[in-house]
Amino acid sequence: MVLSATGLYFVAQRSLPTLDGIVSYPELSRGGVVKFDDRSVPYIEAATELDLYRIQGYITAQDRLVQMDLLRRKALGELSEVFGSQSLPSDKLMRTIGIGRSVKEELKTLPRELRTALDCYAQGVNTYIATNGDHLPVEFTLLGIRPRQWRPEDTLAILKYSQYQLDESWRLDELRQNILDKVGDKMAGKLFERVFEAPPAVKADSGAANAGTGHSGAASTSGGDKGDSAAAGRAGSAGAGVTGSGSAGTSSNSGAGKNSGASGQAKSVPGPSGPAGNKVKPHPDAKPHPSVKPHSSPNLHPGANPGPALRPTPLPDGLNPLPDTNDPSLRDRLNMLPDGTSSSLRRGLNALPAEKISPGRGSNGWLVSSAMSDSKGALLALDRHNAFSLPVDWLLVSMRCPDMHIAGATIPGVPGVICGRSDKISWGVVALKADVQDLYLEQFSPQMPGKYKVPAGWATANEIVEEIPVRFTPTPFSTSNLLHKVTVTRHGPLLTRSQDSGVALSWVGTHDLGHAAKSSGFLEAIYQFNHADNWQQFQAALQKYAGSPITCLYGDATGNIGYQQAGTIPLRANGTGSGRYESCLLTPGWTGFGDWASAMPFAELDHAYNPAQGYYVANMAEIKGDLPVNVDLYRSQRIEAVLSTFKKSSQKTGLPDMALLQSDQLAPLAPTVKAVIGEAVTRSELIDVFQIKALDTLNKWDGTLTADSAGAAIYESFLRTIARRVIEPKLGGELTTEYLERYPSWTLFLDRLLREKKTDYIPPEERTFKNFIITSFVQSLKDLRVSEKAEETSGFKWGDLHRIDFVNVLVDAAPGLRSLSPVLDVTGARTGGDQDTVATMESSLKRGKEQFACREGSTMRLLIDMSDKEKFYQTLALGQSGNLFAGTKADQLKSFFSAQPVPLPMAFSSDAESKISQHRLLFSDK
Numbered sequence: 001m002v003l004s005a006t007g008l009y010f011v012a013q014r015s016l017p018t019l020d021g022i023v024s025y026p027e028l029s030r031g032g033v034v035k036f037d038d039r040s041v042p043y044i045e046a047a048t049e050l051d052l053y054r055i056q057g058y059i060t061a062q063d064r065l066v067q068m069d070l071l072r073r074k075a076l077g078e079l080s081e082v083f084g085s086q087s088l089p090s091d092k093l094m095r096t097i098g099i100g101r102s103v104k105e106e107l108k109t110l111p112r113e114l115r116t117a118l119d120c121y122a123q124g125v126n127t128y129i130a131t132n133g134d135h136l137p138v139e140f141t142l143l144g145i146r147p148r149q150w151r152p153e154d155t156l157a158i159l160k161y162s163q164y165q166l167d168e169s170w171r172l173d174e175l176r177q178n179i180l181d182k183v184g185d186k187m188a189g190k191l192f193e194r195v196f197e198a199p200p201a202v203k204a205d206s207g208a209a210n211a212g213t214g215h216s217g218a219a220s221t222s223g224g225d226k227g228d229s230a231a232a233g234r235a236g237s238a239g240a241g242v243t244g245s246g247s248a249g250t251s252s253n254s255g256a257g258k259n260s261g262a263s264g265q266a267k268s269v270p271g272p273s274g275p276a277g278n279k280v281k282p283h284p285d286a287k288p289h290p291s292v293k294p295h296s297s298p299n300l301h302p303g304a305n306p307g308p309a310l311r312p313t314p315l316p317d318g319l320n321p322l323p324d325t326n327d328p329s330l331r332d333r334l335n336m337l338p339d340g341t342s343s344s345l346r347r348g349l350n351a352l353p354a355e356k357i358s359p360g361r362g363s364n365g366w367l368v369s370s371a372m373s374d375s376k377g378a379l380l381a382l383d384r385h386n387a388f389s390l391p392v393d394w395l396l397v398s399m400r401c402p403d404m405h406i407a408g409a410t411i412p413g414v415p416g417v418i419c420g421r422s423d424k425i426s427w428g429v430v431a432l433k434a435d436v437q438d439l440y441l442e443q444f445s446p447q448m449p450g451k452y453k454v455p456a457g458w459a460t461a462n463e464i465v466e467e468i469p470v471r472f473t474p475t476p477f478s479t480s481n482l483l484h485k486v487t488v489t490r491h492g493p494l495l496t497r498s499q500d501s502g503v504a505l506s507w508v509g510t511h512d513l514g515h516a517a518k519s520s521g522f523l524e525a526i527y528q529f530n531h532a533d534n535w536q537q538f539q540a541a542l543q544k545y546a547g548s549p550i551t552c553l554y555g556d557a558t559g560n561i562g563y564q565q566a567g568t569i570p571l572r573a574n575g576t577g578s579g580r581y582e583s584c585l586l587t588p589g590w591t592g593f594g595d596w597a598s599a600m601p602f603a604e605l606d607h608a609y610n611p612a613q614g615y616y617v618a619n620m621a622e623i624k625g626d627l628p629v630n631v632d633l634y635r636s637q638r639i640e641a642v643l644s645t646f647k648k649s650s651q652k653t654g655l656p657d658m659a660l661l662q663s664d665q666l667a668p669l670a671p672t673v674k675a676v677i678g679e680a681v682t683r684s685e686l687i688d689v690f691q692i693k694a695l696d697t698l699n700k701w702d703g704t705l706t707a708d709s710a711g712a713a714i715y716e717s718f719l720r721t722i723a724r725r726v727i728e729p730k731l732g733g734e735l736t737t738e739y740l741e742r743y744p745s746w747t748l749f750l751d752r753l754l755r756e757k758k759t760d761y762i763p764p765e766e767r768t769f770k771n772f773i774i775t776s777f778v779q780s781l782k783d784l785r786v787s788e789k790a791e792e793t794s795g796f797k798w799g800d801l802h803r804i805d806f807v808n809v810l811v812d813a814a815p816g817l818r819s820l821s822p823v824l825d826v827t828g829a830r831t832g833g834d835q836d837t838v839a840t841m842e843s844s845l846k847r848g849k850e851q852f853a854c855r856e857g858s859t860m861r862l863l864i865d866m867s868d869k870e871k872f873y874q875t876l877a878l879g880q881s882g883n884l885f886a887g888t889k890a891d892q893l894k895s896f897f898s899a900q901p902v903p904l905p906m907a908f909s910s911d912a913e914s915k916i917s918q919h920r921l922l923f924s925d926k
Helices: 005-014 049-076 080-097 099-109 112-131 138-143 152-167 170-192 206-213 328-332 341-350 522-529 535-540 633-649 655-662 670-680 689-700 710-731 733-742 746-756 769-788 809-813 815-824 893-897 910-916
Strands: 021-024 032-036 042-046 194-197 265-268 363-368 379-387 395-401 404-410 419-422 425-431 437-443 451-454 457-460 462-471 479-488 494-498 501-507 550-556 561-566 570-572 596-599 607-609 615-617 803-808 826-830 841-843 854-865 872-876 919-924
Touching: 032 049, 032 910, 042 049, 049 080, 049 099, 049 112, 049 152, 049 395, 049 809, 080 099, 080 462, 080 479, 080 494, 080 809, 080 815, 099 152, 112 152, 112 522, 138 809, 152 425, 152 522, 170 194, 170 437, 170 710, 170 733, 170 746, 341 494, 341 501, 363 425, 363 550, 363 561, 363 633, 379 425, 379 550, 379 655, 404 854, 404 872, 419 854, 437 451, 479 494, 522 535, 535 550, 535 561, 561 615, 615 633, 633 655, 655 854, 670 689, 670 710, 670 746, 670 769, 689 710, 689 769, 710 733, 710 746, 710 769, 803 809, 803 815, 803 854, 809 815, 826 893, 872 893
Parallel strands: 021 919, 042 395
Antiparallel strands: 032 042, 032 919, 194 265, 363 379, 363 615, 379 854, 395 404, 404 419, 419 425, 425 550, 437 501, 451 457, 462 479, 494 501, 550 561, 561 607, 570 596, 803 826, 841 854, 854 872
């Protein structure tokens, strides 16, 4: 339906959230009231806890109903019911993974009180839909649909999908496998900072080989440093498209026996301090960064001590040299695939829709003890990262009744508070980026339909048929159901299948490891956080948590801090080549090697109450020495260095310093880049004035990636130029782009390259490393000149290139609606930082118009000082409302992205709530 601009505006105005007046809600046990501040943050007060959830559901729906509806549809594979066949690839993948099937089972196990809370929240959403049928958000009018009733399982599905987004590492496994196939063990090891090893020989008896494949011929695989790009038994790189064959489903419930084996695994590179593959350590000869210019500390509270200026941390050095490996057995891992099967599986995986998910996506979070803080209160700082969307993925809320008082942020569609505080404690949650998704190659028998090979013989795969409603089929005015077959092995659903082979996905989000000790979901843990009063109750809330691994931060009103890691980290049978905790390549599923035998016990997960050093940084240290994490460790190292400086200097710190640290944009590779260019490039070797001015600009640059910095723009262009000139000749353009986009630690490879100055990987036309740096510097300036459209280096500004487009969730869900982007999106927000800075703002690493664009980063920041109820700040990257014409749709953007970000306050005491109240909405039980 096409509406005129006037009509669109009229409909949108009618759907604006109601902030004043009276709402009749007879199901309430008693009345309630919601006060709104100038950001439209709701402060809900009710007589009972259940009434709080009812009102929260109603208030959330009036601001974020479109987002909630699309999130549940995305998670459950129901977008095609609205957008037609353009959404089928996404729906097939989600139906295959089986989030919908998983949450139906989870719903059955919820404690009675939590299920009641979910029912009340759903009732609130549905009351809003029922009483506002003639003025729902304009997006529903545009689509010609009405939202269906909200169900408790919709909430569980949204939470499960949000964890899938953070866990999605199987595409990284696929990428490693593809690169290993392409260039062999040595180069792949350099790129991924790992040593790739083979598991014990993968052998099969002739009967199994004949039954599974029809022949026992060996497939060719890569070796040495060149490899065979069409090597059998390996899957190709991830990409966009449609799932081809009907395959896959929810994970198996087998807790008995072993799952499957490993096809050439990787292990962490031993670092200077032990086997810490992703760990980097400051080089003893590294030059320090230039000092950070002190920003004006936000005036968070009167008389706040701004603390010492944030000091630079030494640049992390490259890891120890990687040993060369040319293990012949590595080239014989998969020897039972028929000709053409490998390339077919590769195409199948490549056809799966490319979710806008970075395997390195995580968050920053840290704690400071009362002994180190200027207020003698426990400090908690958190910023959560995600793709930039309109609206953003978080919503702020305060909830008060006689038995509970909580405030903070939640995901739209989820009751309670996920990250925030109560009267007695504060908490934050960040993803623990362990490897919790594995790909298994499965062998099927052509003689026995439905049978697939297992270590003990043959097993029967489970088949599930999913009905997917598809709008506009078979006619533009009708909807028909597509039957999608999902095949499930003991490892999980098949993502793709070709002839007698398939690739199955194991994910802890849908895979039951059979542990009675771990039986609760994420919502149950959050519900218990909301009711906890102390560390013991906080820890107890996590003991049975069985979902995706998380690190939970804790601070309380008496000055204590603590952290507890929780969730399911699979332990692989026989240890795989990566150790028990990682399986980063495609694994043969019929051997039992690398099966998920159990999960790490709760007692072994990292935790501490009042850690001895007086602070804690999430995603800094690994739980075990051989447990790699898929994060950019530069950020946590920078935070660690700043906090350790406070500790060593005995200077007290406070929220202003934490706010400054959250906005820190110091580039970790800046000293190395400047030193390498300075050694190689002299003014006499440059051919024009433009290049000389650019060199002078870089030399004067202070190393911070501010939006207005010319040096930052040169630095970023140089990094991309170096990376592509080294990697592209070996991987090709498409695979290079995927590596840079998907591998979170690609700058570690560059760090090593620039420090060691070896010529092994520079282009063949370059005879010396010095000449390589000179030509790369010149090329990066040419690229930058084109991108900036500037004839003078003074016209270079990193923020002009590094812009954010907040894509409306409607456009994101249905690319066919992209023509509406000018009306629906918020575009062109300038920002600094990059993927390595604490103020995380990840850049696109594609070529062309998208180069440098910022697509994901911090979307919510939280600061809490437990010594004072009003030292509580929470800011969103955009705003509270998702309504097209709401004044609070993007009102926080300036505070969030300004050169000196100003954290925005949340009221916590009753007096403060009354002072900040701008609107008042009464809920009547009549």
